[in-house]
Amino acid sequence: MEAPVGGRSHTQDRPARPAGRPAPQRTRRGIALAVLGAGLVVAGGFGVTVGSVSLPPGEVLSILMSKLPWLTTDRLPSWPSSHEAIVLTLRLPRVLLAGVVGASLAVAGGAFQGLFRNPMADPYIIGVSSGAALGASLAIALGVPVTVTGLGGVPLAAFAGAVAAVLLVYAIARVGREVPVGNLLLSGVAVGAFLSALVSLVVVFSRNHIEEIVFWLMGSLAGRGWTHLGAAVPYLVVGSLILLYLARDLNALLLGEEEAAHLGIDVERTKKLILGAASLLTAAAVATCGVVGFVGLVVPHIVRLMVGPDHRSLLPVSAAAGALLMILADLAARTVIRPGELPIGVVTALLGGPFFLYLLRRSRSRVL
Amino acid sequence: MRDGAGLRVENLAVGYGSDSVLQGVEMEVAPGQFAGLIGPNASGKSTFLKAVSRVLRPRSGRVLAGGKDVWRDLSRLQAARLIAVVPQDFPRDFPFTVEETVLLGRIPFVDRIRGERPPDRARAWQAMEATGTLALRDRLFSELAGGERQRVVLAKALAQSPGLLLLDEPTSHLDINHQVEILDLLKRLSRAGGVTVVVVLHDLNLASIYCDSLHLLAGGQLLAHGTPGSVVTRENVEAAYGGRVIVGRHPVHGCPQVTLVSEEAGDGRDVTLATGAQGTARAWPLPGSFRVHVVAGGGSADALMRNLARHGYPLSAGPLNAGDTDWQTGRALGAELITIPPFSAMDKESVRRAAAMMSEAGAVIVAPVPFGHGNLPVLAAAVETARSGTPVALMDAGQATGTRRDFAQGRATALLAEVTQLGAALLAGPDDALAWVRGLAERRKGIDP
Numbered sequence: 001m002e003a004p005v006g007g008r009s010h011t012q013d014r015p016a017r018p019a020g021r022p023a024p025q026r027t028r029r030g031i032a033l034a035v036l037g038a039g040l041v042v043a044g045g046f047g048v049t050v051g052s053v054s055l056p057p058g059e060v061l062s063i064l065m066s067k068l069p070w071l072t073t074d075r076l077p078s079w080p081s082s083h084e085a086i087v088l089t090l091r092l093p094r095v096l097l098a099g100v101v102g103a104s105l106a107v108a109g110g111a112f113q114g115l116f117r118n119p120m121a122d123p124y125i126i127g128v129s130s131g132a133a134l135g136a137s138l139a140i141a142l143g144v145p146v147t148v149t150g151l152g153g154v155p156l157a158a159f160a161g162a163v164a165a166v167l168l169v170y171a172i173a174r175v176g177r178e179v180p181v182g183n184l185l186l187s188g189v190a191v192g193a194f195l196s197a198l199v200s201l202v203v204v205f206s207r208n209h210i211e212e213i214v215f216w217l218m219g220s221l222a223g224r225g226w227t228h229l230g231a232a233v234p235y236l237v238v239g240s241l242i243l244l245y246l247a248r249d250l251n252a253l254l255l256g257e258e259e260a261a262h263l264g265i266d267v268e269r270t271k272k273l274i275l276g277a278a279s280l281l282t283a284a285a286v287a288t289c290g291v292v293g294f295v296g297l298v299v300p301h302i303v304r305l306m307v308g309p310d311h312r313s314l315l316p317v318s319a320a321a322g323a324l325l326m327i328l329a330d331l332a333a334r335t336v337i338r339p340g341e342l343p344i345g346v347v348t349a350l351l352g353g354p355f356f357l358y359l360l361r362r363s364r365s366r367v368l
Numbered sequence: 369m370r371d372g373a374g375l376r377v378e379n380l381a382v383g384y385g386s387d388s389v390l391q392g393v394e395m396e397v398a399p400g401q402f403a404g405l406i407g408p409n410a411s412g413k414s415t416f417l418k419a420v421s422r423v424l425r426p427r428s429g430r431v432l433a434g435g436k437d438v439w440r441d442l443s444r445l446q447a448a449r450l451i452a453v454v455p456q457d458f459p460r461d462f463p464f465t466v467e468e469t470v471l472l473g474r475i476p477f478v479d480r481i482r483g484e485r486p487p488d489r490a491r492a493w494q495a496m497e498a499t500g501t502l503a504l505r506d507r508l509f510s511e512l513a514g515g516e517r518q519r520v521v522l523a524k525a526l527a528q529s530p531g532l533l534l535l536d537e538p539t540s541h542l543d544i545n546h547q548v549e550i551l552d553l554l555k556r557l558s559r560a561g562g563v564t565v566v567v568v569l570h571d572l573n574l575a576s577i578y579c580d581s582l583h584l585l586a587g588g589q590l591l592a593h594g595t596p597g598s599v600v601t602r603e604n605v606e607a608a609y610g611g612r613v614i615v616g617r618h619p620v621h622g623c624p625q626v627t628l629v630s631e632e633a634g635d636g637r638d639v640t641l642a643t644g645a646q647g648t649a650r651a652w653p654l655p656g657s658f659r660v661h662v663v664a665g666g667g668s669a670d671a672l673m674r675n676l677a678r679h680g681y682p683l684s685a686g687p688l689n690a691g692d693t694d695w696q697t698g699r700a701l702g703a704e705l706i707t708i709p710p711f712s713a714m715d716k717e718s719v720r721r722a723a724a725m726m727s728e729a730g731a732v733i734v735a736p737v738p739f740g741h742g743n744l745p746v747l748a749a750a751v752e753t754a755r756s757g758t759p760v761a762l763m764d765a766g767q768a769t770g771t772r773r774d775f776a777q778g779r780a781t782a783l784l785a786e787v788t789q790l791g792a793a794l795l796a797g798p799d800d801a802l803a804w805v806r807g808l809a810e811r812r813k814g815i816d817p
Contacts, residue, residue, distance in 0.1 A: 025468065026483075117459075245480065248475060248478070248480050251464075251472060251475075252472060252475055254459070254462065254463070254464075255458070255459065255462065255472065256455070256457075256458075256459060258418075258423055258455065259453075259455055259458070261421075261422070261423045261444075262421055262423070262448060262451075262452065262453040262455075263448050263472065263473070263475040263476055263528075264443075264444050264445040264446075264447065264448030264449070264475065264476040265444070265475070266444055304463075308463075308464075308465075308468075309463040309464060310464065310468060312483065
């Protein structure tokens, strides 16, 4: 496949694109965001309507509208107060939390894949999930009675465990003022394996809590409400914004760290920021709903196949796609075996895996 | 494009940890110049580029680009707006399209929230035009062939609108045609755009063809710098790289060209070499140690000169007519030549210079060349040299005393007879000549060590 060689001949064979026209890449990002946005509205609608008790969509709409401060609600029909409670205290926060957690995991996954230049990277690559799992399983096994602003001991312990694990990995990987990504990857894997072994030990020694721990490990949104949402959202929003702000630097880092430095980027500082933001995002997500796998690994890959590898498109579109996948997965988790619930991590893998493989086969292109 | 930014490096020392890589390196490259950095592996070339491109902080010394100290006066971003780098290794599987890749060069200029503006895209477009990659713009970088890839990497660096362009072996993965293509492109850019180019090159011959100035690093120090003619000499190349080389002239461009000499390979003659053929490694004489002056012409000394050069003996020859076969051979072998215009007789000045050259030579060999009035004076000079004690030999003894060579009414025959009487050696062929020279050189070494 030899292409034309030589400097001058093939510059005239196509008319110049006007410099003002947006690059096709941005157009694709716009389309993807519009489609996913519409999908989010529809999926969110199903999320609050469908469940163990199915409510009429019109009634749900009325309940939601009644809470909008700038609308007069006099002419809305009435509804049972139990329905209002189902929509407003059970389903709505759960749908919102699913969306925010899905978006966070997807953005963190995309950022880690870019930072490590490794398609196998996911939000849990540097030990966040193992640390959180250890914290949560200890809290469950020991029955920590602490409650801070309505949050139970488990999410707090999980968050603390996640942050501690990342700090440990970071400390091990650091060489002077630099943090080589190869070191991070390896120490992340090693620390993760070690912590997972500790989790197994906890499980073994607390047999009467096995089911609870295992369910937490598989991830679930059951019983999460406004308190969880309120606690997690600040981290998730700030972390995502930092990563979106650094999207361009992630592009440069794909060229290699030295090349990024040639483009005027403070590589070590940028790496630390990305690492910190993505870890906090992941820690907050895991603390609220357990270890939901696959979203952070697969969503960025699916999005890359749709809009390309530019992080300025990849990260925002991943956020939307991650939110959509998570809302749909949660919907499936709580409706498929009504009145029981499936762990959401199982559903994300069941939904996302085959779809990703289908895309991969169809495009036959490289993943990263 | 902006004007070229000159580079000035003062007393630079760079190291990693406890290892020192560069010490006391000085360099001056004028704006718009095309400078080459050469030297063996691990001599510190890439490290030098890192210190200049503000990636690796020097231990001491200064790096001034466009008059500004890149480490003290310029921020990271300001340096990136002035200096672009084409790295040695660029990820082959880089997942962006060509245009997206080139646009990355605009990062130092682009507001991170607003993204690229039309002028940025115009600049990237220009860079693709200059490198002939415009037609590739929607292709994936990872799907390009090697030469195309390298042009795209160059376009990305040009999109940075640099005043100083640093390249680390930009041609090392390319075929010879693509090597020339890239270097021609760089040469045009430095000439037309005024970009100052500093390029690390592995290939000494390409370096001496293209570069205005060369800087030779060896063992972390600057061994030589200046024009290619003054830097690429046998002395410098053998001192920096080791090995056995002959430095001749490029037949077209006239710049130095390095030829490697193998101990094991043949020499293109049917005759097996009497020496070396048995695999006994002979010493390679020090450059400039024992020069042999050859009186030749018309190809009579071709095999002789090649055989001596092959074994490391520096040569001089002449006067020779420009374009003569022996003149060409001597030029390719890096012999010091006294050149006279084609088809003209030897002038007095050239003969005087040849006589001086012969008297300073370790030995003089008269090849089996016919003598007429035009070249008789050099034979007379050879006789004078023999009289003053310098060893002189006549090649092809069978004909040396014959009359067939004499087109000067017997005067050549007389001079040949005279030199024979003065004790000139009679040599049968190139191998005989080599043995004679080697004997003299070894005896000389025994006398004054």
